[in-house]
Structure formats: C-alpha cells, structure tokens
Amino acid sequence: MIDTMPNESVITFSQKIEKLITNMELVIQGKRPQIKQVITCLLAKGHILMEDNPGTGKTVLARTLAGSIAGEGSADAIFKRIQFTPDLLPMDLLGTHVFDDVRKEFIFKKGPLFCNILLADEINRASPKVQSALLECMAEHQITMGENTYALEKLFFAIATQNPIEMEGTYPLPSAQLDRFFMKVYFGYVEEETEIAIYKSYIQIQQHLEKIKQVLSMQDILDLQEEAELVFVHDEIIQSVSNLVRATRAHEGISVGASTRSGITFIKCLKANALVNGRSFVIEDDMQEIAVAVLDHRLVYKNKEARQTVLKQLLSREMDRLSKLKLH
Amino acid sequence: MKTIKHISSLRFLAQIVFLLLPTSLIVFFALWNSNQYFSVLQEQWKTLGIYFSVGMLLAFFIYQFRLRFIPSFCVLIFLLFSGYKILDNYAIGEFDSFFITIQYLSFAYLFCVGWVCGWGLQRIRFFPILLSSVLLLICIIIISKTGLLTVSKLLQYLTPVVLYSVYIVYTTEALRNKEKADRRFWYLFTGRLILFCALLGMLFGGIVYLLYPEIQDRVEEYGGQGKEGENQMLQTKKDGTVENKESMGLGSSNNRNKNPEPLFCAHIENYLPGTEIPNPLYLTSFHFTKYDSLTETFERDTNFVYNDEFVPDPSKLLLYSTYVDSSKMKYAFGAKNKRTVEVEIYKKRLSKTAFIAPSTAFFVQPITVEKAYQKEFSSAYRSKSYVSDLNSAYFIYNSEDPAIRHFQEQRFEVLRKAKGYEDIDQRFMQYYTQFPSDGKYAPIKLLADSIAMHKQSTIDKILGVRDYFLQRNALGEKVFAYSDNPGIPGLPSASKLTYFLFESKKGYCAYYAGATVFLLRSMHIPCRVVTGFLTVDRSDKNKGWYWFYEDQSHGWVQVYFPEYGWIDFDTTVGNDDAQQSPTPDGTPPLQPPKPLLAMSAKIISVDTLRKLAEIHMQHMLYKDVEYTQLDENISVDVQVATIWKDSLQVPIQSLHKGDDVMLVSFAEKLKSFKPEKTAKELLSKFPTPVPIDEVYFLDLKKEEKKKALEKPTIERPFTYYIRTAFGVLLLLFICIFTIPFWTFTYFKYRMKSSKDSKQKAYYAYKAATFLLHQLQVARLQTTPLQYAQQIVDRRFGTQYSAFMIVFLKAKYANQLLNEADKQVIHSFYAPFQKKVKFHFKPFTRFVKFLNLNTFIHYFLLPPPEQNSKL
Incomplete structure (x- = not known):
C-alpha cells in the first residue's frame, strides 16, 4: 500500500529525532519545547535566534546540539563558537587572505563560519558591520571575498543568542536582518521542580555536557532535512498561514506585517515541526507550537500592549477556525 | 473559569424568573387596564402582551452577547419594516390588508417596545427606574381617563404598578450585587425576595389603611364624576351605537x-x-x-x-x-x-x-x-x-x-x-x-x-x-x-x-x-x-x-x-338652547302591517308547483296572543308569499325540508277569528291551507354558531390569558432549552449513520467536543489535540487523544486511513461517553445541558479582533 510507505519512513526518522532529543535532554532539562524548536529550525534548513537572560541555558543548548551531531571524524559535523564583542571584525568571522611564504601568494584562511553548527553568542554586542556579514552568509550560504566566492558547508546551522537586558554597548539587530532567522525563541526560566532537580544533579549534568555522545551523523541530519520537505501540508493549513500573515499586515496594532518570505518560512517550519513530532502531515498543533516563534520577531508593533496580545489573538482565531473545519 | 460560567447561567435563569416574568405580568396588567379606555387596543391586550413578552425575552437573551444596540435595533426595525412592506403588497383584499396591517403594526410596535425593555434590563443599570416611571405615568393617564373613580378602583390601578416599581428596582440591584453566587443562590435569593415583598406589601397596605379616609377625600375631590365634556346621560358603545x-x-x-x-x-x-x-x-x-x-x-x-x-x-x-x-x-x-x-x-x-x-x-x-x-x-x-x-x-x-x-x-x-x-x-x-x-x-x-x-x-x-x-x-x-x-x-x-x-x-x-x-x-x-x-x-x-x-x-x-x-x-327648568332639532325630521319609515299570525316552524315538505308547504309548528302568535311549545303539523299556502333570507328576497325553490322559518300572515281571511285557549282549537278554525304572506328564514344554526363563537371570547377570564401566555412562554422555554440536547442527538445520529470512516470520525469528534463543551470541561487555549491529551484523558481516563490523532490524520493528511485507524474510530465513542458521564451526576448533566449560553458559545467563532483600537 502506498499510504503506509511514508509512515514507515516517518517512524524511523522520528526514532532518530527522538534519540536526538533524549540525548539533549540529558543536559538540558525542562526545555523540551525549546529543544524541539531548535531541531525544527535545523530540519527546516534555517537558523535560530535565542533571546533571554544570561544563565538560562542558551549556550548549553547550542553546545549540546552540536555535541550530539558533531564528532571527530571527517563525516561528522563541525561545531564552532564565536563570542561576539564590539571590536569583532567581519574578517574574524569570514576568514582572511594571508600571505603564504612558501607559495608566495595570498591564500584564503577560512574563518569560523566554515562549519556545520555555529554558535554566535551575544550577537547584538558586535558592530552592525559584523552582524550583517554574518546574516548575509546565513542567507546566501556562501562567502565572497574579493573576486573569489567560497561556498559554506552543505549543512550550515547558525544558533545566535542575544541578551535583552544588556542595552548599553549593544547594536540591536535591524528588523530586516531579524528576518533571516527562522525563529526567535525565548528561553525562559525552568519550573521550580526542574530547577531543584538541576541543582541536585548539576555535577552529572556537567559530566553529561562534557561527555556528550554523538547520536546522529551529519548525513542523518541531511536526510531528515530532505524528509521534512516531503511532509504534507493541507490546503486549509496553507490557507490559515496565509490568513495569519495577511492579518498581521492589516492589523491596526502592527505597523509592519509579515512578508511573503515569512509565510514560506512558516510553512517550512511547519513541515519540520510535524516531522519532529513524528508526523508526515501538518496539523493545527504545529501551528500553535511555532507560530509565535516564527512570526513574532518579524512584526513591528505599534506599542507594547499590541506586542503581547495581537499575535496570540490572531493565532487563536485561526486555531478556532481550523478546529471547526470539516475537511472531506 | 468553570464556576463563573455556572453562575452566569444561574443568574440568567434568575433574571428571567425575577425580572422578566414580573415585567411581563405588569405589562399584561397595564394593557388590560388601558384596553378599557382606548378602543385602539381592540380587545387584543393579551395578544399584545404576548408580543411584548416575546420581544423582551428575545432581546434579553440576545443582548447577553457582544451586540451593539443601535445597529442591531436598526436591523430589527428594518426587518419589521420590510415585513410591513411585503404585507402591504401581498395581502389580498382591501379589508384584509387593512386588518392584517393593523395587526402587524401593533405586533411591530409592541415587539419593539419589548425589545427595548429586554435590552434595557440586560444592559442598562438604571433602566428599571425608567421603566417603572413610564409604567406609573401610564397608570396615571389611565386613572385620569377613568370616569367614575372610586378608592377601590384607584387602588386597583395603582397598587400593582407601585409594588412592581419598588420590586423591580430592588430585584435588579440585588441580582447585580450577587456576584458570588453558590449552590444556595436560589434558596437565599428567593428567601430574601419573599421577605422583601412581604415587607413591601405590609408597608403599602399599612399606608393605605392609615390614610384611607384622606385618600377617599382626595378621590372625591378630584375623581368626582367623570371628566369635563362627558355626556352624563348617554354612553357610546364600541360599535358606535x-x-x-x-x-x-x-x-x-x-x-x-x-x-x-x-x-x-x-x-x-x-x-x-x-x-x-x-x-x-x-x-x-x-x-x-x-x-x-x-x-x-x-x-x-x-x-x-x-x-x-x-x-x-x-x-x-x-x-x-x-x-x-x-x-x-x-x-x-x-x-x-x-x-x-x-x-x-x-x-x-x-x-x-x-x-x-x-x-x-x-x-x-x-x-x-x-x-x-x-x-x-x-x-x-x-x-x-x-x-x-x-x-x-x-x-x-x-x-x-x-x-x-x-x-x-x-x-x-x-x-x-x-x-x-x-x-x-x-x-x-x-x-x-x-x-x-x-x-x-x-x-x-x-x-x-x-x-x-x-x-x-x-x-x-x-x-x-x-x-x-x-x-x-x-x-x-x-x-x-x-x-x-x-x-x-x-x-x-x-x-x-x-x-x-x-x-x-x-x-x-x-x-x-x-x-x-x-x-x-x-x-x-x-x-x-x-x-x-x-x-x-x-x-x-x-x-x-x-x-x-x-x-x-x-x-x-x-x-x-x-x-x-x-x-x-319633570322638574328641569326650560333650556332655551336645547329642544331645537338639529336637522329637520326625516321621513318616517313605512310601518309594516301588523301581522295577524306569526309562526315559527320547521318545513316538512315543499310543493314548489302548487306552492304549498307542510310545516311542523313550534311557536305561534295570533293577534298578540302567544302559543308556545306546540307540536302541530299544518299545511300552508305560500302562493303570494315573499320569502326573505337575511335581507334578500329568494324564490320558493330555496325552501327546503328541515329549514327553520318564520311564517307571517296578514290575510283578511284570518281576521275574523278570536284567540282561543289552545292553538289546536284555533287552528281547526283556520282555513286550510293557511294563507301566508311572508316567510323569513331563521338561521338557528348560524345563531348557535355565532353564540358558540362568541362565547369563548367573552367568557374567558383574565386568568385564562395569563395561563395561556404562561403556557406559550413555557413551551417556548422548553423548545429553546432543549436545543442543546437535540443538537447533541443529531451529532450522535450522524456519527452512527455515517458509512465513511472520515465522516464518522468527524461526527464522533463533534459529538465528543459538544458533550465536553456542554459539560463545561474548559478547553482554555489548547488545540484540540492538546485538549485531548492534557485535559480530557487525564481527567476522565478516556482514549480521546488516540482518537484525536487518527481524526487529525483523517482531517489533514493525504493518506488513507488504515484498518487500525478505523478500528480506533469505531471503538472510540461509546466508552468515551460512558466514562465522561460517569464523572458527572445525572442532575448536573441535565442542568448543564440546559445551558444555552454555553451552547451558543460552541458555535461562535472567536470574537473578531478585540483590540482593534490599539
């Protein structure tokens, strides 16, 4: 039967994803939704921006993810981390031409961007020049230096973090550049019980982080990314995405609504999210889970109140519409 | 969340019982009273009262929701107006159209008034004060229209309205302040209300009792004998006579x-x-x-x-x-x-x-x-x-x-x-x-x-x-x-x-x-x-x-x-103004000849050729002497007779066996006799057949029918209409309040009758969500799947989420359902309902199924952008 085919493949893929999540949860406790969102971004071939107070586990999450995929071998993913500071130059990211004494020519010394998983820590502390260089690379998947163009790795996943409270000495990302991130995830504090559990077992967690096992190969990730593209999206879901995106443009509380590119990104993320949840089709729950993360940072609100309510309202309207639909 | 909803439904019911019902009654009373003084109402106070009540009830119900009064009222007016236009165009016959239009207009007016009242009671805090002042005003107008005002009449008009005014203001406020109602809501509230009413009645009664002589004086002074301009000797009846x-x-x-x-x-x-x-x-x-x-x-x-x-x-x-x-x-x-x-x-x-x-x-x-x-x-x-x-x-x-x-x-x-x-x-x-x-x-x-x-x-x-x-x-x-x-x-x-x-x-x-x-x-x-x-x-x-x-x-x-x-x-002194004929006297009518003989009888047979008839006589009048309860058969000669049916002259052929007729004779032949003691003696002296000059049809059946028709309308007491109105309202209530049940049954029926698994899954989903919604298992902001996983299954131990996964697959995926999925759909609903019902007492379930508020929310789409002002 035809219909069972994707199902079976989905089962094997979802097992792999489940393995990845379980592995990450050894280190990151009580953050399953965030882990899932990160993986969703990874599978949607996008990049993620994480924002929250220091010490909530952003960096640890990125490291864990990298550790779960990256390894020592040549076929394994390479993980790089850059700490963004105000004096960071684009060169420090992209790499630079250096003079080779032996060959008597300039050769290109690859920067840290040539990796599979990049953790760009505290991205908003770097100068706009650096930020835009990074974001351009994320969008283009290639680096142009002078006359030469260098392609990035096939699997290139950037995890950027930023601290909201450090207003002084920061260069906030312009909204046009925020658009390059598929999702913006608010990390948040864990619940009390989890927090106590973390305190009790911080030593083990530390050990886990140090000895994190690689559970998936890079090829697995690439396969999963391809599989995510095959997830089925019902027309009504697409309709809802369109409704939601268009509603943001027409809403009085929003000065700049979501673009068409946002819609495409949204659908990509929905597919990936469905796969992360072990499904070969998108349902309304996928929308509920990622809509805010995907759309919120793309919108320019007129005031604070709108920021807190508008998107949720629009979303809940679409959710209600979907839940009441009769589809067949 | 759950409790608040529960109370709001209870409050709604209380409002209907304590606010709307008395208002309806007082309006019935006011209409009944005004009916005696304004013939415009044409004896239709009960119908009008029902129009009013229905309008009020509907408005009261509808304005619970987020509806703006002015647009919705404009829509109502527009509907009524277009209804009026349609009626105007389609009613057949001038009289009919006029009659129906009048009916419709009175309906429209009363309905609108009721609508405004319902809206006011629902939305405006001080509306009862306005309402009672309007009622008092009406009452005063009625009293001022009363010709012969006595203290008892005054009290009869005034008491209900005054009591109502105080009652409605108190009750509205009491209901409004009852924010935190619990199970004993009815008990406490009814008790307090009864106490209040009793006190009010005692106070009012006491005042009337103490001040009775003074009231009487005032009534004598101002009520007196009717109003200026009233004819003290004559009265005009409703038909203008x-x-x-x-x-x-x-x-x-x-x-x-x-x-x-x-x-x-x-x-x-x-x-x-x-x-x-x-x-x-x-x-x-x-x-x-x-x-x-x-x-x-x-x-x-x-x-x-x-x-x-x-x-x-x-x-x-x-x-x-x-x-x-x-x-x-x-x-x-x-x-x-x-x-x-x-x-x-x-x-x-x-x-x-x-x-x-x-x-x-x-x-x-x-x-x-x-x-x-x-x-x-x-x-x-x-x-x-x-x-x-x-x-x-x-x-x-x-x-x-x-x-x-x-x-x-x-x-x-x-x-x-x-x-x-x-x-x-x-x-x-x-x-x-x-x-x-x-x-x-x-x-x-x-x-x-x-x-x-x-x-x-x-x-x-x-x-x-x-x-x-x-x-x-x-x-x-x-x-x-x-x-x-x-x-x-x-x-x-x-x-x-x-x-x-x-x-x-x-x-x-x-x-x-x-x-x-x-x-x-x-x-x-x-x-x-x-x-x-x-x-x-x-x-x-x-x-x-x-x-x-x-x-x-x-x-x-x-x-x-x-x-x-x-x-x-006659001791009235001469009036120089009067006794003048306003118009010259007309021509007096031609006096009909005085009938010698008048008989009421039933026709036994008619000979249309020879113009003779056999009649069975029941009643006879000869030279003003009456003979009753007769049982005589005689033959009459109708050769020269004119036959009248109503005011039409008809030929002899229209006389049929069994017709009741009045036969009148002026014949010279009959003049010579003297009234005898019995009819038999007299009849034996009459020439046969007895010459008859006029025949009148007596439509006894018609008269009886008329009486039968008139009787119920005349003799129905006031309470009958109250009961009818109450019955109609009750029926309406029952109809309205069983709607949730019928909807639920419909979903279940569709579920059972569907052959297609997807269809079946859909109606199972509908029935399940409806049941949970009506039982007020709050969904909060969850998606249906989360709802199933996090709320329903945890609380009731059902297999709802397993079903939901299959249902969502049926809904959104491009795959066919496999046998296992179909099995899930088939075996889902019955145990689910059983388990859910087990968690609620039958009475609670019953009450919750009556809750229309919840019911309507099931079908409402989320309110459109609430913060549109932002």
Missing part, C-alpha cells in the same frame, strides 16, 4: 353631543284625552332608585323585587316572537285611568340591545323594517306599556300652553283626591324614601320642610317643589337656570346637590331630578329618578312620529300615587 348609561352622575358638566344624526324614530299613538295634543310620553330606559353619596351617582338597584323595570334585550329575540313580563309590576299602575299604549321604535344609532318604552312596559316584539328603509334603520321593535291618563310629565315644560295647562290643572285635581300612603307596604315606603343620613344633606331636609309647610296633599308638595324651581327674584328674573356646565363646589367635600340648590342654582336634568327626589323623599313621598328620552312635538307633518336625537336624553322623577301608580314629573 348609543344607549342610556346605567348610572346617572352629577358631573361638573354635561356634554350634550350635538350630533345631528337622529338616534331613533318612534311611532306613538298617544294624545291627551279628547285633544290632538300629543301626550308627552317620556320614554324610559332605566330606573334609578339608589343614591351613592360617595360618588354622588344615582344607581340602578335590582335587589328590590317590584321595581317595575322591564329591560329585555330586543336583539336577542327572534323576529316576531314576543316577550312579556309583568312579574315585577306590583305598584306600576293603579286600577284607575289605566290604558295600554303601543309604541314602535325604529333604531338608527341607538344600540340594538337597548330597550326604551313609555313607563311601564311589559311587552316587546322585534319587527321587520321595510326593505326600502333597511339602510337607514338597523332594527325595530314594537312594545306595549301600561300608562295612566294622568301621566303627563309636562310639568314645567310647555306649561304656558293653555291646553296643557288646563289638562295639568285637571290632573292635579284628580291627584289631590288620591289616597294617602297609609295602606302601602312599609317595605316599599322605606325603600323609596331612603335618604342618605350624611350631615351634608341636612340643609336639603330643612328646605324640604319649608316647602312642605302648610301643604297637605302629595301633589301640592310636588307643586311646591316645582314652584321652588320656578321662583323669580325681586327683579323678576328666574332664580334657577338650566346649564350643562354647572361647575363644582369650592369646598371639595361638599355635596354637589346642596351646592346646586343653595349656591349655583344652575344645572342640568340630573341635578333637578336629583334635587327633586331628595326634597320629596325628605317629605316622605316615595319617588325615584328615571332616565330615557323626552319627546318633543316638533312638527305635525307626520302625526304620531317622533324623532330622537342625542340631546334629548333626559332624566326626570317618578312619584308613586296609590291607585294611579307611578306618575312622571
């Missing part, structure tokens, strides 16, 4: 309607003995024997047995049938100078039910109006009265006419010789000389004594009263004058009669008659007031014919003389 009032009040004015249309026309063959001067037979309607000092009204009294009143309803008698009753006449006529006078009355604007005749009547027979006059005269009857030759009420009027004067003198002479009252029954004397002992009438007694001084005979005392009214002052001016606007005394509690007699000295007939009765009764002369019409000889063009107009309604006095009976005396 006119008849004498059943009470005669002393008003501040008497509006004599100068309607130029005559009321009726009478043929009276009665002249003063030996002259061509018409004996002024005053036509009597009612006798007023009692005086109500509270309202200063003369009233009828049927308690006294021998009151000589003969008040039949001519409209209820069959054509040509007679009604004779002299059982109440004991004192009506003496042995001396007695005579029978026949009068024929042809009614124009006079009510069909009214009966007027010279005093004292004992016989009535409806007669036909000749065809040519049927448009002008609605009905006619013939009556007979016993009158005395001495009875001539020209007492003050026309007293300068020498012929009358001469006759009057003769009459007084005869009456002077009449016997005294010594032998008369004490009860009779007591009854007809009763006099209010109220102190304010004491001056009248003194006046009577001064008039009666040195006068021996009754007639001299009466003449003394006449002379008192006719007295002139030193300048030769008349002291007493006629006025239709006598005004009211300055002192509120004073009697209008004493005011008339001693101060204003002007008034209309009721004042003169009333004063005369008071004076005579204080002289111990039995007398009474009668009302009716006064004949005036206006022209001698048509001898014996008299025309009566509205301004000829009159009241005068009858005095009892032993041996002579009741004699009319």
Whole structure:
C-alpha cells in the first residue's frame, strides 16, 4: 500500500529525532519545547535566534546540539563558537587572505563560519558591520571575498543568542536582518521542580555536557532535512498561514506585517515541526507550537500592549477556525 | 473559569424568573387596564402582551452577547419594516390588508417596545427606574381617563404598578450585587425576595389603611364624576351605537353631543284625552332608585323585587316572537285611568340591545323594517306599556300652553283626591324614601320642610317643589337656570346637590331630578329618578312620529300615587338652547302591517308547483296572543308569499325540508277569528291551507354558531390569558432549552449513520467536543489535540487523544486511513461517553445541558479582533 510507505519512513526518522532529543535532554532539562524548536529550525534548513537572560541555558543548548551531531571524524559535523564583542571584525568571522611564504601568494584562511553548527553568542554586542556579514552568509550560504566566492558547508546551522537586558554597548539587530532567522525563541526560566532537580544533579549534568555522545551523523541530519520537505501540508493549513500573515499586515496594532518570505518560512517550519513530532502531515498543533516563534520577531508593533496580545489573538482565531473545519 | 460560567447561567435563569416574568405580568396588567379606555387596543391586550413578552425575552437573551444596540435595533426595525412592506403588497383584499396591517403594526410596535425593555434590563443599570416611571405615568393617564373613580378602583390601578416599581428596582440591584453566587443562590435569593415583598406589601397596605379616609377625600375631590365634556346621560358603545348609561352622575358638566344624526324614530299613538295634543310620553330606559353619596351617582338597584323595570334585550329575540313580563309590576299602575299604549321604535344609532318604552312596559316584539328603509334603520321593535291618563310629565315644560295647562290643572285635581300612603307596604315606603343620613344633606331636609309647610296633599308638595324651581327674584328674573356646565363646589367635600340648590342654582336634568327626589323623599313621598328620552312635538307633518336625537336624553322623577301608580314629573327648568332639532325630521319609515299570525316552524315538505308547504309548528302568535311549545303539523299556502333570507328576497325553490322559518300572515281571511285557549282549537278554525304572506328564514344554526363563537371570547377570564401566555412562554422555554440536547442527538445520529470512516470520525469528534463543551470541561487555549491529551484523558481516563490523532490524520493528511485507524474510530465513542458521564451526576448533566449560553458559545467563532483600537 502506498499510504503506509511514508509512515514507515516517518517512524524511523522520528526514532532518530527522538534519540536526538533524549540525548539533549540529558543536559538540558525542562526545555523540551525549546529543544524541539531548535531541531525544527535545523530540519527546516534555517537558523535560530535565542533571546533571554544570561544563565538560562542558551549556550548549553547550542553546545549540546552540536555535541550530539558533531564528532571527530571527517563525516561528522563541525561545531564552532564565536563570542561576539564590539571590536569583532567581519574578517574574524569570514576568514582572511594571508600571505603564504612558501607559495608566495595570498591564500584564503577560512574563518569560523566554515562549519556545520555555529554558535554566535551575544550577537547584538558586535558592530552592525559584523552582524550583517554574518546574516548575509546565513542567507546566501556562501562567502565572497574579493573576486573569489567560497561556498559554506552543505549543512550550515547558525544558533545566535542575544541578551535583552544588556542595552548599553549593544547594536540591536535591524528588523530586516531579524528576518533571516527562522525563529526567535525565548528561553525562559525552568519550573521550580526542574530547577531543584538541576541543582541536585548539576555535577552529572556537567559530566553529561562534557561527555556528550554523538547520536546522529551529519548525513542523518541531511536526510531528515530532505524528509521534512516531503511532509504534507493541507490546503486549509496553507490557507490559515496565509490568513495569519495577511492579518498581521492589516492589523491596526502592527505597523509592519509579515512578508511573503515569512509565510514560506512558516510553512517550512511547519513541515519540520510535524516531522519532529513524528508526523508526515501538518496539523493545527504545529501551528500553535511555532507560530509565535516564527512570526513574532518579524512584526513591528505599534506599542507594547499590541506586542503581547495581537499575535496570540490572531493565532487563536485561526486555531478556532481550523478546529471547526470539516475537511472531506 | 468553570464556576463563573455556572453562575452566569444561574443568574440568567434568575433574571428571567425575577425580572422578566414580573415585567411581563405588569405589562399584561397595564394593557388590560388601558384596553378599557382606548378602543385602539381592540380587545387584543393579551395578544399584545404576548408580543411584548416575546420581544423582551428575545432581546434579553440576545443582548447577553457582544451586540451593539443601535445597529442591531436598526436591523430589527428594518426587518419589521420590510415585513410591513411585503404585507402591504401581498395581502389580498382591501379589508384584509387593512386588518392584517393593523395587526402587524401593533405586533411591530409592541415587539419593539419589548425589545427595548429586554435590552434595557440586560444592559442598562438604571433602566428599571425608567421603566417603572413610564409604567406609573401610564397608570396615571389611565386613572385620569377613568370616569367614575372610586378608592377601590384607584387602588386597583395603582397598587400593582407601585409594588412592581419598588420590586423591580430592588430585584435588579440585588441580582447585580450577587456576584458570588453558590449552590444556595436560589434558596437565599428567593428567601430574601419573599421577605422583601412581604415587607413591601405590609408597608403599602399599612399606608393605605392609615390614610384611607384622606385618600377617599382626595378621590372625591378630584375623581368626582367623570371628566369635563362627558355626556352624563348617554354612553357610546364600541360599535358606535348609543344607549342610556346605567348610572346617572352629577358631573361638573354635561356634554350634550350635538350630533345631528337622529338616534331613533318612534311611532306613538298617544294624545291627551279628547285633544290632538300629543301626550308627552317620556320614554324610559332605566330606573334609578339608589343614591351613592360617595360618588354622588344615582344607581340602578335590582335587589328590590317590584321595581317595575322591564329591560329585555330586543336583539336577542327572534323576529316576531314576543316577550312579556309583568312579574315585577306590583305598584306600576293603579286600577284607575289605566290604558295600554303601543309604541314602535325604529333604531338608527341607538344600540340594538337597548330597550326604551313609555313607563311601564311589559311587552316587546322585534319587527321587520321595510326593505326600502333597511339602510337607514338597523332594527325595530314594537312594545306595549301600561300608562295612566294622568301621566303627563309636562310639568314645567310647555306649561304656558293653555291646553296643557288646563289638562295639568285637571290632573292635579284628580291627584289631590288620591289616597294617602297609609295602606302601602312599609317595605316599599322605606325603600323609596331612603335618604342618605350624611350631615351634608341636612340643609336639603330643612328646605324640604319649608316647602312642605302648610301643604297637605302629595301633589301640592310636588307643586311646591316645582314652584321652588320656578321662583323669580325681586327683579323678576328666574332664580334657577338650566346649564350643562354647572361647575363644582369650592369646598371639595361638599355635596354637589346642596351646592346646586343653595349656591349655583344652575344645572342640568340630573341635578333637578336629583334635587327633586331628595326634597320629596325628605317629605316622605316615595319617588325615584328615571332616565330615557323626552319627546318633543316638533312638527305635525307626520302625526304620531317622533324623532330622537342625542340631546334629548333626559332624566326626570317618578312619584308613586296609590291607585294611579307611578306618575312622571319633570322638574328641569326650560333650556332655551336645547329642544331645537338639529336637522329637520326625516321621513318616517313605512310601518309594516301588523301581522295577524306569526309562526315559527320547521318545513316538512315543499310543493314548489302548487306552492304549498307542510310545516311542523313550534311557536305561534295570533293577534298578540302567544302559543308556545306546540307540536302541530299544518299545511300552508305560500302562493303570494315573499320569502326573505337575511335581507334578500329568494324564490320558493330555496325552501327546503328541515329549514327553520318564520311564517307571517296578514290575510283578511284570518281576521275574523278570536284567540282561543289552545292553538289546536284555533287552528281547526283556520282555513286550510293557511294563507301566508311572508316567510323569513331563521338561521338557528348560524345563531348557535355565532353564540358558540362568541362565547369563548367573552367568557374567558383574565386568568385564562395569563395561563395561556404562561403556557406559550413555557413551551417556548422548553423548545429553546432543549436545543442543546437535540443538537447533541443529531451529532450522535450522524456519527452512527455515517458509512465513511472520515465522516464518522468527524461526527464522533463533534459529538465528543459538544458533550465536553456542554459539560463545561474548559478547553482554555489548547488545540484540540492538546485538549485531548492534557485535559480530557487525564481527567476522565478516556482514549480521546488516540482518537484525536487518527481524526487529525483523517482531517489533514493525504493518506488513507488504515484498518487500525478505523478500528480506533469505531471503538472510540461509546466508552468515551460512558466514562465522561460517569464523572458527572445525572442532575448536573441535565442542568448543564440546559445551558444555552454555553451552547451558543460552541458555535461562535472567536470574537473578531478585540483590540482593534490599539
């Protein structure tokens, strides 16, 4: 039967994803939704921006993810981390031409961007020049230096973090550049019980982080990314995405609504999210889970109140519409 | 969340019971009251009340939700208006369209008013205050329209409205403040309400009880006798016809309607003995024997047995049938100078039910109006009265006419010789000389004594009263004058009669008659007031014919003389303005020949060729002698007969076996016989077949049907309509409140009947969500799958999420369902419902299924962008 085919493949893929999540949860406790969102971004071939107070586990999450995929071998993913500071130059990211004494020519010394998983820590502390260089690379998947163009790795996943409270000495990302991130995830504090559990077992967690096992190969990730593209999206879901995106443009509380590119990104993320949840089709729950993360940072609100309510309202309207639909 | 919803439904129910129900009742009451004074309402107060209640209920219900009043009301108005336009265009027939339009308009108005009330009660905090003030205003208008206001009537109108006003304001506030209602909500609230109502009732009752005398004074002062401009003698009935009032009040004015249309026309063959001067037979309607000092009204009294009143309803008698009753006449006529006078009355604007005749009547027979006059005269009857030759009420009027004067003198002479009252029954004397002992009438007694001084005979005392009214002052001016606007005394509690007699000295007939009765009764002369019409000889063009107009309604006095009976005396002084015929008298109708023989019978057979008929006779009248309960078969000759069906002449062929007919004969052949003791004897003498001149169809069945139709509408008591309205409301409530149940059943039915698995899954999902929604298992902000996983399955231990996964697959995926999925769908619902129901008590489930609020929210889409103002 035809219909069972994707199902079976989905089962094997979802097992792999489940393995990845379980592995990450050894280190990151009580953050399953965030882990899932990160993986969703990874599978949607996008990049993620994480924002929250220091010490909530952003960096640890990125490291864990990298550790779960990256390894020592040549076929394994390479993980790089850059700490963004105000004096960071684009060169420090992209790499630079250096003079080779032996060959008597300039050769290109690859920067840290040539990796599979990049953790760009505290991205908003770097100068706009650096930020835009990074974001351009994320969008283009290639680096142009002078006359030469260098392609990035096939699997290139950037995890950027930023601290909201450090207003002084920061260069906030312009909204046009925020658009390059598929999702913006608010990390948040864990619940009390989890927090106590973390305190009790911080030593083990530390050990886990140090000895994190690689559970998936890079090829697995690439396969999963391809599989995510095959997830089925019902027309009504697409309709809802369109409704939601268009509603943001027409809403009085929003000065700049979501673009068409946002819609495409949204659908990509929905597919990936469905796969992360072990499904070969998108349902309304996928929308509920990622809509805010995907759309919120793309919108320019007129005031604070709108920021807190508008998107949720629009979303809940679409959710209600979907839940009441009769589809067949 | 859950509890708040629960309370809101409870509050809604409480609002319906405690706010809407009393409001409906009070509106019913107000409509019922106003119905008595505004014929616009056309006896439809109950229908109108239902319109109002429905409008109010609907609005109350609808405005719970986020609806703006002005747009929604505009939509309502628009709908009603388009309905009106449609009706206007499609109703067939002019009359129908008019009737339906009126109906519709009254519906629309009342519905809108109800709508506004419902909205106000739902949304506006101070609306009850407005509502009760409007109701009070209406109540006051009704009271001001009331002609004869008494304290009991005042209280009857005012009490419900006042009580309602206080009640509604209190209850609204109490309900509003009951934020945190719990299970004992009903118990506490009802208890408090009952206590409040009891206190209110006691307070109101106490005030009324303590202040009763003062209220009474005020009512006497301002309520008095009707309003300015009201005709004190006549009343206009709903069909536009006119008849004498059943009470005669002393008003501040008497509006004599100068309607130029005559009321009726009478043929009276009665002249003063030996002259061509018409004996002024005053036509009597009612006798007023009692005086109500509270309202200063003369009233009828049927308690006294021998009151000589003969008040039949001519409209209820069959054509040509007679009604004779002299059982109440004991004192009506003496042995001396007695005579029978026949009068024929042809009614124009006079009510069909009214009966007027010279005093004292004992016989009535409806007669036909000749065809040519049927448009002008609605009905006619013939009556007979016993009158005395001495009875001539020209007492003050026309007293300068020498012929009358001469006759009057003769009459007084005869009456002077009449016997005294010594032998008369004490009860009779007591009854007809009763006099209010109220102190304010004491001056009248003194006046009577001064008039009666040195006068021996009754007639001299009466003449003394006449002379008192006719007295002139030193300048030769008349002291007493006629006025239709006598005004009211300055002192509120004073009697209008004493005011008339001693101060204003002007008034209309009721004042003169009333004063005369008071004076005579204080002289111990039995007398009474009668009302009716006064004949005036206006022209001698048509001898014996008299025309009566509205301004000829009159009241005068009858005095009892032993041996002579009741004699009319009219003490009203001449009115120079009145007695002028507004229009020249019309042509009197052609008198139908007096039937010799009238028979009501059933037809047995008809021979249309020879024009003979066999009839079964039940009732016969020959030369005014009646034979009843007959069982005779005779044959009649209808060769020359004209046959009438309603007002149409029909051929003989339309006579059929079994028809009920009235046969009338004027034939010469029958003239020679004398009435016999039994009908059989008489019939044996008649020629056979009996010649018949006129045949009238008696549509007995139609009459019965009419009665059957009329009966229920007339005899339904007030409570019936309350019950009907209540029943309709109840039915409506039941219908509305079972809607959730039927919806649920529908989903389950569709689920069971679907063949397609996807369809089945959909309806199973619908039924499940509906059940959970109605049981108020809050979904909060979760998606259906999260709801199933996190809330439902955890709470009830069901397999809802397993089902939901399959359902979502069916809904969104492009794959077919496999066998395992189908199995999940099939086996999902029954155990699910069982488990869910297990968690709720049956009664809780029942109550929650009645909750319409929840029900509606199930279907509502989320409110459109709430913060659109941002």
